[in-house]
Amino acid sequence: xxxxxxxxxxxxxxxxxxxxxxxxxxxxxxxxxxxxxxxxxxxxxxxxxxxxxxxxxxxxxxxxxxxxxxxxxxxxxxxxxxxxxxxxxxxxxxxxxxxxxxxxxxxxxxxxxxxxxxxxxxxxxxxxxxxxxxxxxxxxxxxxxxxxxxxxxxxxxxxxxxxxxxxxxxxxxxxxxxxxxxxxxxxxxxxxxxxxxxxxxxxxxxxxxxxxxxxxxxxxxxxxxxxxxxxxxxxxxxxxxxxxxxxxxxxxxxxxxxxxxxxxxxxxxxxxxxxxxxxxxxxxxxxxxxxxxxxxxxxxxxxxxxxxxx
Numbered sequence: 001x002x003x004x005x006x007x008x009x010x011x012x013x014x015x016x017x018x019x020x021x022x023x024x025x026x027x028x029x030x031x032x033x034x035x036x037x038x039x040x041x042x043x044x045x046x047x048x049x050x051x052x053x054x055x056x057x058x059x060x061x062x063x064x065x066x067x068x069x070x071x072x073x074x075x076x077x078x079x080x081x082x083x084x085x086x087x088x089x090x091x092x093x094x095x096x097x098x099x100x101x102x103x104x105x106x107x108x109x110x111x112x113x114x115x116x117x118x119x120x121x122x123x124x125x126x127x128x129x130x131x132x133x134x135x136x137x138x139x140x141x142x143x144x145x146x147x148x149x150x151x152x153x154x155x156x157x158x159x160x161x162x163x164x165x166x167x168x169x170x171x172x173x174x175x176x177x178x179x180x181x182x183x184x185x186x187x188x189x190x191x192x193x194x195x196x197x198x199x200x201x202x203x204x205x206x207x208x209x210x211x212x213x214x215x216x217x218x219x220x221x222x223x224x225x226x227x228x229x230x231x232x233x234x235x236x237x238x239x240x241x242x243x244x245x246x247x248x249x250x251x252x253x254x255x256x257x258x259x260x261x262x263x264x265x266x267x268x269x270x271x272x273x274x275x276x277x278x279x280x281x282x283x284x285x286x287x288x289x290x291x292x293x294x295x296x297x298x299x300x301x302x303x304x305x306x307x308x309x310x
């Protein structure tokens with residue numbers, strides 16, 4: 001009997017060891033759960049997580065991010081330069097995504113009313129967002145009198161708590177309005193976001209597009225060569241004379257030529273037309289195209305030669 005009792009005790013001890021081993025195995029998922037929880041907390045609270053580290057977007061949704069400003073005390077400033085390092089969005093679920101804008105400096109005095117500048121177009125999730133922030137790294141203000149003035153920034157991160165949604169494959173224009181406020185009679189200024197002028201339903205006059213259009217117009221004017229006209233050879237009263245019309249060295253055909261107010265004809269493919277010079281003291285030849293005109297004038301009795309259009 002003692003022998004059988006000893007065997008029974010040994011079996012019980014062996015079984016207890018097996019149960020203990022199973023308990024050790026279940027401890028590992030507990031550790032794993034704790035690590036996952038920490039990761040979720042970091043993702044929801046760390047507002048510096050980059051857009052690349054966030055969950056990948058659906059590939060088609062985007063936010064066109066603009067900065068504008070409400071007037072308030074802006075009329076006191078000749079320039080108010082604000083340097084923005086990054087912007088971010090917070091989903092209703094708690095996740096932040098941020099986007100670097102490479103320390104973009106904007107002059108808020110140029111962005112009053114509907115005027116706005118686009119900081120970038122950012123791919124985003126098809127989600128609802130509840131908070132938008134702008135990181136400001138530097139502010140430089142110059143009053144209209146030329147005085148440099150310190151503009152207080154309550155924190156490096158300007159936030160607006162405002163809900164908006166981005167649908168599948170939708171591009172949304174969002175305006176983040178920043179303005180400067182005068183602190184009573186202290187002479188101090190404070191930079192703040194303006195929620196009433198921010199959002200996806202605001203009128204936008206893109207100052208960048210205006211500048212591009214003006215640049216193109218200036219380049220067009222610069223590149224366009226003026227119409228040029230000359231007499232070919234000598235010009236004598238009562239004789240024939242040939243007029244040559246060019247633009248940028250190229251012959252201009254079908255230009256209308258008038259002599260002393262009367263139409264004489266149109267230039268040929270080589271840009272020339274032979275006209276009769278009236279037997280008068282003065283000669284005026286006008287050449288016209290659809291968008292430009294030029295004149296040649298001669299007073300006889302002076303030395304003949306070529307003349308350029310005025």
